[in-house]
Amino acid sequence: MTTRVTIWNEFLHEVENDEVRSIYPEGMHETLAAAFKEHGGFETKTATLREPEHGLTEEVLENTDVLLWWGHKAHHEVDDEVAARVQRHVLNGMGMVTLHSGHYSKPFTRVMGTYGSLVWREADEKERLWNLRPDHPIMDGIPDYIELEKEEMYGERFDIPTPDELLMISWFQGGEVFRSACTWQRGLGRVVYFRPGHETYPTYHNPLIQRIIVQAADWAKARVRRDAAGSPNQTSFEPVPNPTKEHIL
Amino acid sequence: MTTRVTIWNEFLHEVENDEVRSIYPEGMHETLAAAFKEHGGFETKTATLREPEHGLTEEVLENTDVLLWWGHKAHHEVDDEVAARVQRHVLNGMGMVTLHSGHYSKPFTRVMGTYGSLVWREADEKERLWNLRPDHPIMDGIPDYIELEKEEMYGERFDIPTPDELLMISWFQGGEVFRSACTWQRGLGRVVYFRPGHETYPTYHNPLIQRIIVQAADWAKARVRRDAAGSPNQTSFEPVPNPTKEHIL
Amino acid sequence: MTTRVTIWNEFLHEVENDEVRSIYPEGMHETLAAAFKEHGGFETKTATLREPEHGLTEEVLENTDVLLWWGHKAHHEVDDEVAARVQRHVLNGMGMVTLHSGHYSKPFTRVMGTYGSLVWREADEKERLWNLRPDHPIMDGIPDYIELEKEEMYGERFDIPTPDELLMISWFQGGEVFRSACTWQRGLGRVVYFRPGHETYPTYHNPLIQRIIVQAADWAKARVRRDAAGSPNQTSFEPVPNPTKEHIL
Amino acid sequence: MTTRVTIWNEFLHEVENDEVRSIYPEGMHETLAAAFKEHGGFETKTATLREPEHGLTEEVLENTDVLLWWGHKAHHEVDDEVAARVQRHVLNGMGMVTLHSGHYSKPFTRVMGTYGSLVWREADEKERLWNLRPDHPIMDGIPDYIELEKEEMYGERFDIPTPDELLMISWFQGGEVFRSACTWQRGLGRVVYFRPGHETYPTYHNPLIQRIIVQAADWAKARVRRDAAGSPNQTSFEPVPNPTKEHIL
Numbered sequence: 001m002t003t004r005v006t007i008w009n010e011f012l013h014e015v016e017n018d019e020v021r022s023i024y025p026e027g028m029h030e031t032l033a034a035a036f037k038e039h040g041g042f043e044t045k046t047a048t049l050r051e052p053e054h055g056l057t058e059e060v061l062e063n064t065d066v067l068l069w070w071g072h073k074a075h076h077e078v079d080d081e082v083a084a085r086v087q088r089h090v091l092n093g094m095g096m097v098t099l100h101s102g103h104y105s106k107p108f109t110r111v112m113g114t115y116g117s118l119v120w121r122e123a124d125e126k127e128r129l130w131n132l133r134p135d136h137p138i139m140d141g142i143p144d145y146i147e148l149e150k151e152e153m154y155g156e157r158f159d160i161p162t163p164d165e166l167l168m169i170s171w172f173q174g175g176e177v178f179r180s181a182c183t184w185q186r187g188l189g190r191v192v193y194f195r196p197g198h199e200t201y202p203t204y205h206n207p208l209i210q211r212i213i214v215q216a217a218d219w220a221k222a223r224v225r226r227d228a229a230g231s232p233n234q235t236s237f238e239p240v241p242n243p244t245k246e247h248i249l
Numbered sequence: 250m251t252t253r254v255t256i257w258n259e260f261l262h263e264v265e266n267d268e269v270r271s272i273y274p275e276g277m278h279e280t281l282a283a284a285f286k287e288h289g290g291f292e293t294k295t296a297t298l299r300e301p302e303h304g305l306t307e308e309v310l311e312n313t314d315v316l317l318w319w320g321h322k323a324h325h326e327v328d329d330e331v332a333a334r335v336q337r338h339v340l341n342g343m344g345m346v347t348l349h350s351g352h353y354s355k356p357f358t359r360v361m362g363t364y365g366s367l368v369w370r371e372a373d374e375k376e377r378l379w380n381l382r383p384d385h386p387i388m389d390g391i392p393d394y395i396e397l398e399k400e401e402m403y404g405e406r407f408d409i410p411t412p413d414e415l416l417m418i419s420w421f422q423g424g425e426v427f428r429s430a431c432t433w434q435r436g437l438g439r440v441v442y443f444r445p446g447h448e449t450y451p452t453y454h455n456p457l458i459q460r461i462i463v464q465a466a467d468w469a470k471a472r473v474r475r476d477a478a479g480s481p482n483q484t485s486f487e488p489v490p491n492p493t494k495e496h497i498l
Numbered sequence: 499m500t501t502r503v504t505i506w507n508e509f510l511h512e513v514e515n516d517e518v519r520s521i522y523p524e525g526m527h528e529t530l531a532a533a534f535k536e537h538g539g540f541e542t543k544t545a546t547l548r549e550p551e552h553g554l555t556e557e558v559l560e561n562t563d564v565l566l567w568w569g570h571k572a573h574h575e576v577d578d579e580v581a582a583r584v585q586r587h588v589l590n591g592m593g594m595v596t597l598h599s600g601h602y603s604k605p606f607t608r609v610m611g612t613y614g615s616l617v618w619r620e621a622d623e624k625e626r627l628w629n630l631r632p633d634h635p636i637m638d639g640i641p642d643y644i645e646l647e648k649e650e651m652y653g654e655r656f657d658i659p660t661p662d663e664l665l666m667i668s669w670f671q672g673g674e675v676f677r678s679a680c681t682w683q684r685g686l687g688r689v690v691y692f693r694p695g696h697e698t699y700p701t702y703h704n705p706l707i708q709r710i711i712v713q714a715a716d717w718a719k720a721r722v723r724r725d726a727a728g729s730p731n732q733t734s735f736e737p738v739p740n741p742t743k744e745h746i747l
Numbered sequence: 748m749t750t751r752v753t754i755w756n757e758f759l760h761e762v763e764n765d766e767v768r769s770i771y772p773e774g775m776h777e778t779l780a781a782a783f784k785e786h787g788g789f790e791t792k793t794a795t796l797r798e799p800e801h802g803l804t805e806e807v808l809e810n811t812d813v814l815l816w817w818g819h820k821a822h823h824e825v826d827d828e829v830a831a832r833v834q835r836h837v838l839n840g841m842g843m844v845t846l847h848s849g850h851y852s853k854p855f856t857r858v859m860g861t862y863g864s865l866v867w868r869e870a871d872e873k874e875r876l877w878n879l880r881p882d883h884p885i886m887d888g889i890p891d892y893i894e895l896e897k898e899e900m901y902g903e904r905f906d907i908p909t910p911d912e913l914l915m916i917s918w919f920q921g922g923e924v925f926r927s928a929c930t931w932q933r934g935l936g937r938v939v940y941f942r943p944g945h946e947t948y949p950t951y952h953n954p955l956i957q958r959i960i961v962q963a964a965d966w967a968k969a970r971v972r973r974d975a976a977g978s979p980n981q982t983s984f985e986p987v988p989n990p991t992k993e994h995i996l
Contacts, residue, residue: 001478037978064983091364091408092631111362113437115340121492130924134722135686145906155492156877156916159340159436164411165662168905169916169924174492177877177916178926187363188633197551224632241403243370244424343881374560379654379675382937383971384840393655405628405667406642413912418667418675425677426628426667435881475882540785589862589906611858612934613838619990653990655836658932672990683905685861721927741868741902 001041003221006064007032008056010071011048013199014067020199028197029071035210042217049074054082061085065221066095069102071196075226076133078106087111089128093219097213102156108193111186112160119155125173127151127196129180133167138192138215142156146208152198154178160193181212183219188219192197198230251292252470255313256281257305262448268405268425269352269448277446284439284459291466292478294495298323298474303331314470317462318351321444327355334418336360340436346462349446352407357442361409367427368404374422376400376445379430382416385434387441387464395457401426401447409442422472430461434469439469500541501719504562505530506554508569518697526568526695526702533708539624540715547565553581559583564593566711567693567733569603576604585609589685593718595711598695601656608692609656609684616676617653623671624693627678631665636679636690636713644706650696652676658691677681681712681717688718697741735742749790750968753811754779757818758795760946765948775817775944778944787984789964790832795819801829808832812968813842815960817850819877825853836857838934842967845962846938847944850905855940858933858964859907865925866902874921876927880914885928893955899945901925907940917942917954924961928959930966937967 009029015143022030029046047055049071060069066087070080083106090096090111098108103116127148133139133229140177155176163182170180187243194216196203205210258278263271272278278295282370285291294306294313298320298419310316316335321325330356339345339360349355352365382388404425412431420493429444445452450460507527521527527544530747534540545553545563547569556636559565565584569576588594588609596606603613625646631637653674661680668678677694692714694701701707756776760767776793792811794802796818798901807812807862814833818825830853837858845855850863874895880886885976895917910929917927927942941963943950951954 087362093402113336113360115363118769119492119541128922128924132904132926133683134904135688153492157881158880161410162413166909166913169926171918171922171924175875175918176492176919177875179916183632185411185631190633199561223635223638231554243368243402243425266983377673377675382932383655384932384937389970406630406632411664415664417658419509419679420669420673420675422671424626426626426669428667434880434882438883472884472887578893584862609860611834611860651990659908660911663748675989683909741866741900741923 001032001220003035003041004043004045004063004065005068005217006047006056006060007036007064007068007155008054009049013072017096017199022153022202023202024204028199030069031204032068032210032213035204036214039202039210039214042214043156049077050121054078056086057087058080059244061089061094064089064094064201065139066097066217068097068099068199068217069101069107070234071105072101072199075105079107083107083110090189090191091226093222093225094135095186095190095217095222097192097216097220099194101155103160103193108191111191112184114161115159117159118157119153119176121174121176122198122200123153123155123174124150125153126172127153129196130171131168132199133165134168136165138183138212138219139167140215141209141211146206148196148201148203148206148209151196151203152199152201154180154195181216188224188226191221192220251263252290252316252467253292253314254285254466255296255309255315256285256317257266257296257303257306257319258298259323259325260299262321266448270449272449273453277448277477281317281459281462285454285463285466288459288463291463294366303327305335307334307490310338310343313338313343315346315466317346317348317466318354318356319348320354321448324354329355330462332356332359339440340437340475341469343436343438344371344466344471344476346443346465346469348443348462352409352442357440360440361433361482362408364408366408367406368425370402370404370425371447371449372402372423373399374402376422377420378417378445379420380417382414383398385414385416387432387468388416388460389464390460390478391457395455397445397450397452397455397458399450400445400452401450403429403444429467435474435480437473438471441465441469447489501539501716502541502543502561502563503566503715504543504545504554504564505533505534505560505566506545506552507547507731508572508735509548510572511570512626512643515697517603521698521700522702526697529702530566530708530711533714535701537708537712540712547575552576554580556583556687558580559587559592562587562592564595564715566595566597566715567605569600570596571597571698573603578604579602581605588687588689589600589690589724591686591720593688593690593715595690595692595718596716597692597711601658601691603653606689612659613657614658616655617651617674618743619651619653619672620696620698621651621672622648623651625651625671627666628669629666631663632665634665636681636710636717637665637675638713640706640710644709646694646699646701646702646704648699649694649698649701652693679714686722687706690714690718697726750788750965750966751790751792751796751810751812752783752815752854753785753803753807753813754815755817756796757821758797759821760819763904764946768952770947771951775946778951779957779960782951783961783964784927786957786961796824801825803829803833805832808836808841811841813844813963813964814844815844815941815964816852817908818852819848819946822852827853830854830857832914837936837938837969838973839971840935840936840972842939842964842969843899844939844941844963844967846941846960850907855938858938859931861908862906864906865904866900866923868900868902868923869945870900871897871919871945872900873898874920875918876915876943877918878915880912883914885930885959885966886914887962889955890957893953895943895948895950895956897948897955898943898950899925899948900952901942925930925982928963930953934972939963939967
């Protein structure tokens, strides 16, 4: 069965900055969409900040098995109602893969409950991502480590809830470490955070980075969905009433 | 060093309902405050819904090491700004112990990121809380299980993030189970959820239930605090700037 | 790609006890093998205690992606060397699904590091297994709960390391609860424990129980394998030497 | 109440190697014992490999609330029966803090169930240990990171079960990272692993490293103990029979 992926991108850097545009001429979302197409088994859509409702209408989300999110300098422009809508869909079963500076995005911090803060530095330094979980489907085919010649540094303490699964830890030349690939379950949905992808580096052209993102989407995709109209009081994915006295065994 | 506890109670049932008032004449918060006094080592304050700012001003929270929360039928009356303030204080280091129907409270669902939903039934049925973690400070002195003759039933699936620690599972006469004592870390703060305490039963007079609540508060109390003025971008509890190129080793 | 399952059964009760034989005429391993065949995508072998090396030679294990284990009254008859061999294969990548009284088996307690103890009672009582993780591949298609009319009771405290994932909690008529479906990662391998399956009940004929076992095997199957000859000092699944001074970046 | 600490040291390097002896003239165990004395609230004993039963008789362990373990080049000389005895005491409630190369020790690998393997390099390189859990009692008073000018490198993949709590991640100059401070619950006992402490460096004289070790012992100390004679089938720390049919509610 085909997995329906929606790739959301802020899509401002690529429009406003020549350097970034030279790396991602059609925007990062198109580079990532091409990676999904190449891999096969996915049907991809894209959505961006400046579209009406940021391209994330109720209908789009209802037809999305997993949502990718890349945002950076305009988190505040994301409408609170749309952010709440994304959170609701995650809790109802949709997967979400948050990339790089999405750690500060409204949908991610809402489902985490924390600031999502970290330390960072732009210094063209080397990053090594170490693979802790060769047994994990998201790490399938990934070697002991991936090396990126130049990336932005993200350092601990990363203000997130303890991940359910910690898949990779990054080493940076300047002396920092970072939990770079993490998973969590939230409601009926699954959430992945994956660190690399600063806009001024060609990171999303790297085949191993692409492989992890595709496998993260496959792992996080919705398996069950709660009716979008379901009240918060409805815990079951098959609508059931609360049990009453008659239900006592 | 004395731990400063603030006990927050909705304090509506005790005012409006004779049965509840007969069990908790001064309100549950006073019953719990007495338990803390008896145990020793705590300085307790109380706060209730109908006070200005629900009794939870910036100053009160700054001087609170751990906040207890009991709310039930008026979650919607809690001001969004006060709920956000409580969340911020938790992330900055304050502990929070959420009791019973507080699973739907604004502060709890904000730090969890999930609905907090569950199934429930009022049928005067027996509850048994099984102790999974005799090694844990919150379970100190607690036997293999605690039996409550009559309680409200709460049943799975409890819509919470996977707990960092699962301390107790409840059994209910009618056929349900429930993760009844759970802990999570959020930011620099620690969060506990403890299930029992429906207002029509004398649960908070039970010495073992009191013991768990007191020990939960002791476990969750703030050990470090981030400056309340700290921006979300400040990860350290000792204010530090983001490292720059000069910091590369 | 076909997953190679080896189903290990003590196979004593079915031989020695008429009641058990009437439920599982060919042995439980054959009932389970039939379930895998029906589901498709698996190639199954069986192995039993009284075979030479209990049917678990080095060669058999090297060609096993996931091992199922049902043992009860003859754990002590399992050769220590074979138990160590199974443990080594799990750490090197083979999956293991431990069923019912396998909680006391040598391979399980070796990879857990704990006693695996619990309380139990045979009283023909009702069991309800509650589904905590509808998002999890092992729980695919499983309703809110599964009810078994009669089963042996297993109660907490179950002496296991905190599971990486807790998928189901059982409720028993007599007042106990139990963590009935748990997963752990060990080395490059994945381990599942699944509770039901006392030999005097037809539990393994239940389609939902079969579905969970098949899905558990699929989830736990080996994805990477370390060379069986690999020394414990070899962490990588692609043999690499320890880095030396020349490797400093 | 005083916590009774037993510090176990292989005590071979300090005897056989001049360089190591110059750093730890009385052995590392005495340096660590002095740190506990200075901190207060502990009663310390020491034990070493070449003593009868390695100094770890049944009586010594029964009177130990928490055991520290440093071993390196003679893991194979530790008697299997003594290793099993230590494991049993951990499962029955005794705490264990494993230091540095103790990752390969018999007691640690027995309670973990894994190889404990890792990559390593001796190259006098810089280590930085990053603090992920400022809220945790073991991290009390520890800054954002600790820097050690020269240490042995330990790198991932560290072959351990996923820690219940991950407190620190190390960065090494040469390009590796490591999960350096981890905790696990096993049976009624608590286990800590703490990485630093190669014998040729003065690491255990560092006040922050000492502080972590003392706080780790305080956190891991026994709170409940199961009778040493307790059979594995005895799950309760208060001896109870298995429930029978008469116990059905």
